[in-house]
C-alpha cells in the first residue's frame with residue numbers, strides 16, 4: 040500500500056517562514072558574480088542583520104528582496120508566494136526599503152509631500168493621507184517639521200522621513216540598506232532607536248544591512264555574506280564569538296575608527312570619538328605643524 | 329548661487345500668496361497678452377497701475393523687483409543701439425556727421441522696454457508668491473486636456489516637480505565641487521577664455537556624474553515605493569478656488585478686453 044502525502048509536505052515539518060530564499064544567484068554582468076546560490080529563512084517579527092565587507096553582495100540581496108532586480112536563478116518566497124513579475128505589485132505593498140543616501144530617496148518637495156508619495160501611488164484619498172501622515176510623522180518624531188523642505192533637514196531627519204513614508208504604507212517587512220552609515224553619531228542613534236522600537240511591537244520583520252557591530256549584537260539573527268555567499272547565519276553572539284572573526288569578515292568599524300586607522304599608518308594617533316571632536320583635533324594637529 | 333532674483337519664491341503671507349495658483353497663472357497669461365496689445369501710450373497707465381498693485385499685494389520689496397529687472401537694462405541698451413542704426417522713421421532728433429537719430433527709434437525702444445518691464449513684473453509677482461510645487465500643480469491642471477491626446481501630463485508634471493526638488497540640492501553640490509576644485513588650483517574667476525572653459529568643465533563633469541547617480545537612486549526609491557509611470561494615482565495636494573481667485577481672473581479678463589477695445593477704437 041502506498042501512502043500519498045499531500046503537498047506541501049516540507050511546510051508541515053518546517054513551519055512556514057515569512058521569507059524563504061532558495062539557491063538565489065545574481066550577476067550584474069558576465070564577469071562579476073554578485074550572489075551565488077544563497078539560501079536562508081527569515082521568521083516573521085525577527086530583526087535580522089546582514090553583514091559583510093564592501094562588495095560582498097549585501098545591497099544586491101536587498102535589491103532582489105524588494106524586486107528591483109530579478110534573480111538569475113533561484114527563488115525568493117514571501118509568505119508562501121514566489122516573487123515574480125506578476126505578483127510584484129502585490130508583494131511591493133508588503134515590503135519597504137530605506138536606502139543609504141538620505142538625499143536621493145527624498146522625492147516630495149516637503150516632508151508632508153514625501154510621506155504622501157507612496158500613499159498617492161496606492162491611491163489613498165487626501166483626507167486619509169493627511170491622517171496617516173500625521174500619525175506616522177509623530178511616530179518618528181517629525182510632527183513639527185512636516186512643512187520643511189529637504190534642504191532644511193539633517194541627514195537623520197531625512198532618513199526618518201523615509202521611514203515614516205514606508206510605515207504609512209503598512210508593510211510587513213522593512214529593509215534598511217546601510218540607512219545610518221551617512222549620518223552623524225546622533226542621527227545614527229535616533230534611527231537605531233526607531234528601528235528598535237519598531238522591533239518591540241514584533242509586527243514588523245526588519246532586515247538591516249549594517250557595518251555597526253553594536254546594532255548586529257542587538258539583532259535576533261545575523262547573516263554574514265562573504266564574496267556573494269552565505270558565510271555564516273545564526274544568533275549574533277554565536278556568529279561573533281571571537282573578535283578576530285569580526286575583523287576577518289571586514290566588520291567593525293565606525294567611520295571614526297576608519298579615519299583613526301588611516302592616520303595611524305602615518306604615525307598619527309587620534310583620540311576623538313565623535314566627528315566634531317575629530318575635526319577639532321585635526322585642525323589642532325595641522326596648526327601645530 | 330543666490331544672486332538670481334527672477335523666479336525666486338519669497339515665503340510671506342501676502343494676499344497674492346493665498347490665491348489659487350491656477351487663477352494666478354491664468355491672470356498672468358491674460359495680463360501678459362494685454363501688455364502686447366495696445367498701440368496708444370495712455371494704455372500703459374492702467375497696466376502700470378496694475379503692476380504696482382500686484383507688487384503691493386504680494387508684499388514684495390521694490391528693491392527685489394528692481395533686481396529682477398536689471399538684466400533687461402542691458403537688453404534695452406543693445407536694442408537701442410540696433411534701433412538707432414536701423415530705424416529711420418519719424419523726426420530727426422539728433423545728428424552727428426552722417427548719423428541721424430530718429431524719434432521712432434526712441435519710442436519703439438521705449439515701447440518694447442515698457443512691455444518687457446511689465447511682463448517681468450507680472451511674472452515675478454506670480455513666481456514670488458507661488459511655490460514651484462503649486463505652480464506645477466497649476467500647469468498640470470491646465471495641461472490636463474492634452475491628456476486626451478495621449479500627452480503624458482502626469483509624468484511631465486512629475487518630472488518638473490522632481491527637477492524643482494533637486495535644483496537646490498544640485499546647486500549646493502556645485503558649490504561644494506567648485507570649492508574642491510578651487511582648492512586644487514582651478515580658477516573660476518579670471519583667466520583666458522580657454523582656461524575658463526576648462527574650469528567650467530572641471531565643474532560640469534563631476535556634477536553630471538553625480539546627477540546621474542542621484543537619478544538612478546531616485547528612480548529605485550520611487551519604484552520601491554510603488555510608483556509606476558502612467559498608472560492611476562491620487563494626489564495629496566488639492567487646489568481650491570476662493571472668491572478672490574474669481575476677482576483676479578475677471579479683472580485680468582476685463583483688462584485684456586479693454587486693451588483690445590482701445591486698439592480697435594483708437
Ligand SMILES: Nc1ncnc2c1ncn2[C@@H]1O[C@H](COP(=O)(O)OP(=O)(O)OP(=O)(O)O)[C@@H](O)[C@H]1O
Pocket residue numbers: 067068071072073091092093094095096097098099100
Ligand atoms: N550596478 C552594478 N553593475 C555592475 N556590478 C555591480 C553593480 N552593483 C554592484 N555590482 C557588483 O556586485 C558586487 C556586489 O555589490 P553590492 O553593492 O551588492 O555590495 P555590498 O555588499 O552592498 O557593498 P557595500 O558594503 O560597499 O555597499 C560587487 O562586486 C559590485 O562590484
Ligand SMILES: [Mg+2]
Pocket residue numbers: 097098099216217
Ligand atoms: Mg551596499
